Amino acid sequence: MxxxxxxxxxxxxxxxxxxxxxxxxxxxxxxxxxxxxxxxxxxxxxxxxxxxxxxxxxxxxxxxxxxxxxxxxxxxxxxxxxxxxxxxxxxxxxxxxxxxxxxxxxxxxxxxxxxxxxxxxxxxxxxxxxxxxxxxxxxxxxxxxxxxxxxxxxxxxxxxxxxxxxxxxxxxxIVLEFIDPADEGEGEGGGAMFPTGNLVDTLDVPGVGALQATMITAGIPTVFVNAVDIGYTGAELQPVINDDNAALIKLEAIRVAGALRMGLIKAPEEALKRQHTPKVVFVAPPQDYVSSGNKQIHAADIDLNARAMSMGKLHHAMMGTASVAIATAAAVPGTLVNLAAGGGQRDAVRFGHPSGTLRVGAAVSQVDGQWTVTKAVMSRSxxxxxxxxxxxxxxxx
The missing domain is CATH 3.10.310.10 (Diaminopimelate Epimerase; Chain A, domain 1)
Incomplete structure (x- = not known):
């Protein structure tokens, strides 16, 4: 042989x-x-x-x-x-x-x-x-x-x-600058940063119900929902989600519904071959919690809490591209992310994630009635x- x-x-x-x-x-x-x-x-x-x-x-x-x-x-x-x-x-x-x-x-x-x-x-x-x-x-x-x-x-x-x-x-x-980070060419919005044309939509999710959602393409296509609307506080660590099969099914259903609404897929079964995008992130106002590394995170030190799904599991920290999406959405008054952070205008946001905190900046502007992002900045190594x-x-x- x-x-x-x-x-x-x-x-x-x-x-x-x-x-x-x-x-x-x-x-x-x-x-x-x-x-x-x-x-x-x-x-x-x-x-x-x-x-x-x-x-x-x-x-x-x-x-x-x-x-x-x-x-x-x-x-x-x-x-x-x-x-x-x-x-x-x-x-x-x-x-x-x-x-x-x-x-x-x-x-x-x-x-x-x-x-x-x-x-x-x-x-x-x-x-x-x-x-x-x-x-x-x-x-x-x-x-x-x-x-x-x-x-x-x-x-x-x-x-x-x-x-x-x-x-x-x-x-x-290492400081990273993401230039003009909104995705182009996909979705019903023809490359718009908010592909549905709305800052907040009602997303009908089979088996879950109607949810408020902010859908954005900055950094990476992302579906934001309120943690409280899906039964969470926004301070969860990985085991709470990843050890709960019903939670994973629910969050995947939200991802598929968002992908369809954003025009990223044409049929639900296509989501199996597009696991990387869109991301689902659930957000909540700031609150105290203990990180996965046993670090005390104080509500006074962050603007909001955010938890992100990646490839069907809760991420242990926060993806860089989703961080861009969070910072961009936080900078636009009226999105779910902005409201979780207390509303108003901002050019940077510090959010809590399962491993700790992260600060990301974003420069946004409104041109001819449409929001655009020119740059997002974060530090990594x-x-x-x-x-x-x-x-x-x-x-x-």
């Missing part, structure tokens, strides 16, 4: 924000995987260890959570005035597909640092000591992200004293965990 040997592919295992994933240079991938398609998807699935009916990722690099089942492909940018193109794949844990429908805001931090590590940024623009501005083209959603990456002695500075709730150890701060090669069976893709 003949056996196909494994092949070696250069790769970097990297944390970005509260996520981690396997990073590749496009030119290092096998020829058949350098283009979108089945071969690329199969390769990334085998790297991660999916689909895994045991939901453990024992035979791959994934961590069996939505935050750790990710792959990134970086290449020299095809766009003027950009350094790199950044393509993100969310690999399903137990279902046979890779979702390319959105961005990962956390790994956007890693994309900026990786661009420097890989030598994709013009050396003339890299300071010996200081901050390097890396211009990233986010190829999933066709948007610009600017990463302000610290450099020491000509190399990416990875260690530092910046602390990020949801990440165990401190590291160097990134660090290489391992680099070398991943190995996959040669007949796996």
């Amino acid at each position: 003949s056996h196909t040997p494994q092949i070696k592919i250069p790769a970097t295992y990297m944390r970005g924000g509260t996520s981690k994933g396997v990073f590749f240079r496009l030119e290092d991938l096998p020829a058949s995987a350098q283009q979108p398609g089945a071969a690329r998807d199969r390769l990334l699935q085998r790297v991660i260890g999916s689909p895994d009916p045991y939901a453990k990722h024992t035979d791959g690099m994934g961590g069996a959570t939505s935050s750790t089942s990710k792959c990134v492909i970086i290449s020299p940018s095809s766009k003027p005035d950009h350094d790199v193109d950044y393509l993100y794949g969310q690999v399903s844990i137990d279902i046979d597909f890779v979702d390319w429908s959105g961005n990962c805001g956390n790994l956007s931090t890693g994309a900026g640092a990786f661009a420097l590590h890989a030598g994709y940024v013009d050396p003339a623009r890299v300071p010996q000591n200081g901050i390097c501005e890396v211009r990233i083209w986010q190829a999933n959603i066709n948007k610009t992200i600017i990463a302000h990456v610290p450099v020491t002695d000509g190399q990416v500075q990875e260690t530092g004293d910046f602390e990020l709730d949801g990440v165990t150890f401190p590291a160097a701060e 990134a660090r290489i965990l391992m680099e070398g090669w991943v190995r996959v069976p040669g007949d796996a893709f």
